[in-house]
Amino acid sequence: MSKIEKTIARQQEKIEEGQYYEAHQQLRVIASRYVKQSNWDAACELLSSGAQLLLKAGQGGSGGDLCLFLVDTYNKAELKPDAASKGRLLALLRAFPPEEPTKKRFVTEMIAWSSKFGEYPAGDPELHHVAGTLYADEDEAYDAERHLVLGTRDSPERLARLEYDWYAEDESHTAPLYVARAVLPYLLTGNIRSANQSMLLFTGRLQKEKGGLGAQEVSSSKSETRVYPSLPLLNFLSLLLLAVQRGSADLFRQLKSHYAVHLKEVGTWDEPLAQIGEMYFGIKIPSQTNPLMDMMGNMLMGGGLGGAPKPKSKRVEAPAPAPAVD
Amino acid sequence: MFSYQNQAALAGRLLPKKDAMSEATFAKQFLTALDSRPIKLSSDHVADPKTYPATGAYILPKMPTTKRKRTSPTSASSTSTPTLTITLHNLRNASQSLTLPDQNPATTSALDLKTAFAAQHGVSADKLKLLFAKKPCADTKTVAEILGTGLEEGTKGVEFAVMVMPGAGTGAASAPSPAVSVPAAAPAPVSEEPVVASPPLEAPAPEVEMTDAGEPAGSGTSGVERSGADVLQTEDFWSDLKDFLVQRLRDEGEAVRLAGLFKGAWESSNGRP
Numbered sequence: 001m002s003k004i005e006k007t008i009a010r011q012q013e014k015i016e017e018g019q020y021y022e023a024h025q026q027l028r029v030i031a032s033r034y035v036k037q038s039n040w041d042a043a044c045e046l047l048s049s050g051a052q053l054l055l056k057a058g059q060g061g062s063g064g065d066l067c068l069f070l071v072d073t074y075n076k077a078e079l080k081p082d083a084a085s086k087g088r089l090l091a092l093l094r095a096f097p098p099e100e101p102t103k104k105r106f107v108t109e110m111i112a113w114s115s116k117f118g119e120y121p122a123g124d125p126e127l128h129h130v131a132g133t134l135y136a137d138e139d140e141a142y143d144a145e146r147h148l149v150l151g152t153r154d155s156p157e158r159l160a161r162l163e164y165d166w167y168a169e170d171e172s173h174t175a176p177l178y179v180a181r182a183v184l185p186y187l188l189t190g191n192i193r194s195a196n197q198s199m200l201l202f203t204g205r206l207q208k209e210k211g212g213l214g215a216q217e218v219s220s221s222k223s224e225t226r227v228y229p230s231l232p233l234l235n236f237l238s239l240l241l242l243a244v245q246r247g248s249a250d251l252f253r254q255l256k257s258h259y260a261v262h263l264k265e266v267g268t269w270d271e272p273l274a275q276i277g278e279m280y281f282g283i284k285i286p287s288q289t290n291p292l293m294d295m296m297g298n299m300l301m302g303g304g305l306g307g308a309p310k311p312k313s314k315r316v317e318a319p320a321p322a323p324a325v326d
Numbered sequence: 327m328f329s330y331q332n333q334a335a336l337a338g339r340l341l342p343k344k345d346a347m348s349e350a351t352f353a354k355q356f357l358t359a360l361d362s363r364p365i366k367l368s369s370d371h372v373a374d375p376k377t378y379p380a381t382g383a384y385i386l387p388k389m390p391t392t393k394r395k396r397t398s399p400t401s402a403s404s405t406s407t408p409t410l411t412i413t414l415h416n417l418r419n420a421s422q423s424l425t426l427p428d429q430n431p432a433t434t435s436a437l438d439l440k441t442a443f444a445a446q447h448g449v450s451a452d453k454l455k456l457l458f459a460k461k462p463c464a465d466t467k468t469v470a471e472i473l474g475t476g477l478e479e480g481t482k483g484v485e486f487a488v489m490v491m492p493g494a495g496t497g498a499a500s501a502p503s504p505a506v507s508v509p510a511a512a513p514a515p516v517s518e519e520p521v522v523a524s525p526p527l528e529a530p531a532p533e534v535e536m537t538d539a540g541e542p543a544g545s546g547t548s549g550v551e552r553s554g555a556d557v558l559q560t561e562d563f564w565s566d567l568k569d570f571l572v573q574r575l576r577d578e579g580e581a582v583r584l585a586g587l588f589k590g591a592w593e594s595s596n597g598r599p
Contacts, residue, residue, distance in 0.1 A: 090435060121379065220358040245369060255356065
């Protein structure tokens with residue numbers, strides 16, 4: 001048995017005896033000593049085992065504290081996100097008791113670590129996916145959205161399910177408001193695939209679970225869509241998903257003007273649609289300061305990342321060799 | 327402030343007259359207009375996530391009603407989740423297996439299983455691939471996520487297959503095997519398949535495509551196929567491979583020669599003590 005294993009076994013005994021406070025304090029002290037010696041492996045092993053034991057004993061507060069200590073140690077050690085370093089964090093995240101307040105901070109800190117030392121400035125997609133899934137399981141809709149939008153190719157399935165479950169609690173005609181919560185943010189991250197996938201999954205369930213919507217198949221020589229006479233904004237979103245592939249500004253304007261009355265009633269889609277106009281259709285947003293980007297700047301995850309840099313071009317483009325754009 | 331809900335039912339009637347064409351008519355016109363424009367982005371286009379700005383994701387403003395909490399949280403209550411006995415088998419070496427009782431499927435990840443297997447058999451975890459129903463499992467997925475809806479009520483145990491990649495440190499894979507030179511003419515798609523490019527692999531599964539996302543390309547079909555080791559024993563596999571080579575190289579003679587070479591290399595690596 002190594003020294004670390006012995007220490008862990010001793011603290012495990014304490015935790016089993018219910019001496020949580022003492023175990024927590026001792027684990028902290030010993031881990032700090034390893035950190036001072038730059039013995040990162042030992043510190044990480046001790047902290048993750050200790051946190052796991054405390055979380056399993058239902059001690060969310062002290063377990064969560066050691067989790068934060070662990071991410072802090074990752075940062076000091078300048079550890080890169082890989083299967084092992086991410087796996088350790090995710091195992092702890094899954095072990096958190098429900099409604100534990102430190103969990104949110106742990107998620108924020110682990111994303112910030114992955115964005116600092118990994119390849120993804122917006123945070124590691126796998127970490128986002130697991131965090132988003134766990135939030136969705138707890139019905140924390142906004143937090144789930146925030147992470148699933150930046151997740152993996154598995155994320156749209158979970159997000160569409162969340163939005164549909166949420167919609168099922170509301171009036172029948174509100175479907176477009178809920179599916180848009182997946183479709184528009186995915187379009188804003190340049191992820192047409194996930195936008196389409198969440199639309200498909202949502203409308204598939206709508207079709208199955210809400211009879212009598214009277215959907216009509218409409219097709220032209222090359223395209224097809226499903227039209228819901230009673231849900232105009234759902235049709236707007238379907239046509240928008242087809243239009244972003246073409247990038248023709250006049251068609252986008254035509255689409256917006258046809259649905260102008262409905263869009264005005266929703267009221268909250270104007271900003272994302274203006275962004276989509278700029279990203280996919282080359283329609284510049286007139287104002288010098290961009291309220292959406294400012295807002296996103298204020299929602300910085302983690303901190304220490306600085307203000308939102310002025311993006312050079314937000315236009316979504318196909319990878320080279322691309323057909324001539326404009 | 328939020329008037330949409332009240333007015334939506336009336337929305338059809340609120341439209342100005344000139345726009346009062348039916349939804350279907352407008353959609354048809356719009357689709358026809360779309361047809362005349364070139365497609366610039368495919369329907370499965372994804373911007374490289376590495377280029378996302380280091381800002382949080384944009385989400386739509388809050389809804390008037392928050393999502394209801396289910397009365398019994400499904401995955402959160404670890405105590406009430408039935409545990410599973412998980413068995414891991416090395417596909418090519420029956421003596422390497424591991425049984426893990428009392429695993430909580432909601433918190434045990436594929437990486438946890440690999441780590442446990444690696445510790446038991448003294449191999450390195452990053453040289454292991456975990457398969458369930460012939461499909462590779464991403465490290466970050468939990469057992470519950472991997473099983474998906476396949477987990478029936480009352481299931482007590484599940485089995486996973488483990489592939490040991492070369493260089494794992496011990497076991498059959500440690501014996502250095504003669505490098506098999508693959509002719510430069512070998513078509514690129516084939517050389518990506520571990521079975522052909524490097525015969526000493528422990529348990530090649532040709533129908534399985536390894537990707538980082540852990541998503542097999544043909545996930546819908548691979549479930550009915552036999553596992554990697556078994557498939558290699560069938561004549562069908564080798565004739566499929568030959569057909570592929572014929573198609574790819576458009577040179578039957580060369581294709582037959584290469585297929586024989588691959589098979590011979592596989593047999594000789596397989597015949598090693």
